[in-house]
Amino acid sequence: MHDAAKNIRRLARRFWRGVREWCGDAAYERYLRCSAAQGEGCRRLTAEEFYVQQLNRRYSRPNRCC
């Protein structure tokens, strides 16, 4: 019973994380992790700067279809 509840909680957490990844909520956190791991010399973007840059890049190539 205890295990089942734990499994359900884990699944729910995974699902929630999947949804945040899918819609782009988690993009900035990912960027921070990535730039921390790479130890980039250049200045780290703020959440707002990153959001705008990301959108500009995404909508300059075909990303929606018929």
Next chain:
Amino acid sequence: MRAAQIVAILPCFWVSRVKRLGRILVWVTVALLGAGALGKIALDRGESLNAIWFVIAAVCCYLVAYRLYSAFLAARLLALDDTRATPSERNDDGRDFVPTNKWVLFGHHFAAIAGPGPLVGPTLAAQFGYLPGTLWLIAGAAFAGCVQDFIILFCSIRRDGKSIGQMAREEVSKRGGFIAQLAVLAIMVILLGVVALVVVNALKASPWATFTLAMTIPIALLVGVYLRFVRPGRVLEGSLMGVGLILFVVFAGQWVADSPSWARVFTLGGVPLAFAIMVYAFAASALPVWLLLAPRDYLSAFIKAGAIFALAAGILFVRPHVLMPPLTRFIDGSGPVFAGKIFPFCFITIACGAISGFHSLISSGTTPKMILRESHARFIGYGAMLLESFVGVMAMVAACAMTPGVYFAINSPPSIVGATPDAAAATISGWGFPLTAQTMAGLAHAVGEQTLWNRAGGAPSLAVGMAQIFSNTIGGERLLSIWYHFAIMFEALFILTVLDAGTRVGRFMVQELGGRVWKPFGRTGWMPSVLLSSAIIVGMWGYFLYQGVVDPLGGINSLWPLFGISNQLLAAVALVVATTILLKMGRTHWIWVTLLPMAWLVIITMTASYQKIVDANPRIGFLANANALAAQIAAGKIPGDKLVDTQRLIFNQRLDAGVTAVLASMVVVLIVEALVQWYAILSSRRAPMLHESPYVPTQWAEGYSGVAQGDD
């Protein structure tokens, strides 16, 4: 081996055997169930058929195709290699190249490829009856559409996420690459014009629908400002707030429709609506992307996911009866929705639900840069297209579940059925689909519209079908009008997302091409260039839209086949590139996998192009129509005030013929280029040179699923 050892091994041996046998039995059962359901929908000639058979047939066929054919493609043809590092691992930058969980990327990819095409195409093709369209949706996806998406995705993964145009340039020839790029731009222009026409036909003379869609713009602006300044990047909460507001305006639309003064403001004819949409797309393309375009896209993605899920649940819950016959008399080419025989026009009309050339742009765009392992390409490339095909089957069910008379009344132009409701009802009843003018008036009233006659384009008839399914699930007759306007809003939002995103991408293409002639024009941030290129691209598709709106035959009759032809031509281009790459990889033995669908697409697109240009029937052939109109002018049958309009109509028909001819010839040139390559490779005159990125072994552990450490 001693007896004791044999006794110890035996149980393991038998358990694995029994498990294997069990798996085989399950798959045999799925296959038999699918075959039985297909047989039922193909051979049933009873009163009416339950839609659940469509769902069973489609799902079982998809499962078998995925289990067997895609596994064969993955293992034998492409030899996917999970020890090889993908572009997302090698170039991980947290921006473009982002290792993404398989399920999340499936969601991304599906949201990108699923557009209005699989909803509108099958709805229009329902005029042939439910059978041909359904069979092509299932078979076309399994053997052509999914194969294209999967293989192009694979090819792009092996080339660091290069686009289809770049791959055509490197693997086929420089000229081939240029043609592919030009074809993409031309096809995009036609696509945008046609889908805009679908929106215009859905919104014209409908204050409720026009108000709802107009309100999505301020809602998007609000969400855009929220996501930029208030809570940067918090897409989920911003979008949910926006979706809540949109659902409210769908509901509030009825108050606008009921108020005479407000209803007048939002009751627009075809031409003003067309211009309003052009202005909107221009603004969305030229304004900063965070303000309007991106938030609308978020809203659309959430509503799209919700509506598709709701439609599937509704069909399963209501299990409507399909009232359309399996085949109608219109397979002879005399259909009122669009003219042309079942071959090739059924395939051209269905387009995206079975195979869509546009998907090759997505499969060679964002997705390959985010994929975690090569083996995921099977699930994402092949699997997402199967789901798209299923959306097409659901659209077919929704269109065929309404009374056929009503279907034809909504989708036929007045020049075919008659201008007055009584005359039109008599014509449609004469075809064997009983209908009265009162039925249509009652239905229009029930869905909160002034009229449902002459709404060609597929969106309103699909909305009626969806609303009937939804209202049978929740709310009954009372909520029919709300559901109808929810469905219209969903389709229109969907289409406007394609329009604004497409216009912006088209703007970049125009700037890139213009930049070759005059450098400053190519600077994407330079305002005069932004405005001019946006105006050029909107002007180009806007011309097709305007032409469709003023066309007395309804526009869809000319333009949807043109869209289908161009889309399928692009698919042929993608398959030419895929075949060339496979030949270079030495997969000659299995080359039929891409060669056969490519040959089929070339046959249907060339036949359709030929017929659309030179067929003697004015409803099919562009030139015959132009000549017939010219003859009417010469005979003095056109009144003076209609003379200019008719002359413009003649010009438009000739333009359409020219565009079709140019598109078809571009693809022929590309195929000839590819044939020269293939001959050189097969006859060993030229050593095949692949432009794959070099092999780099992956550093990730076997079970790595894109989850950052410490997250779980």
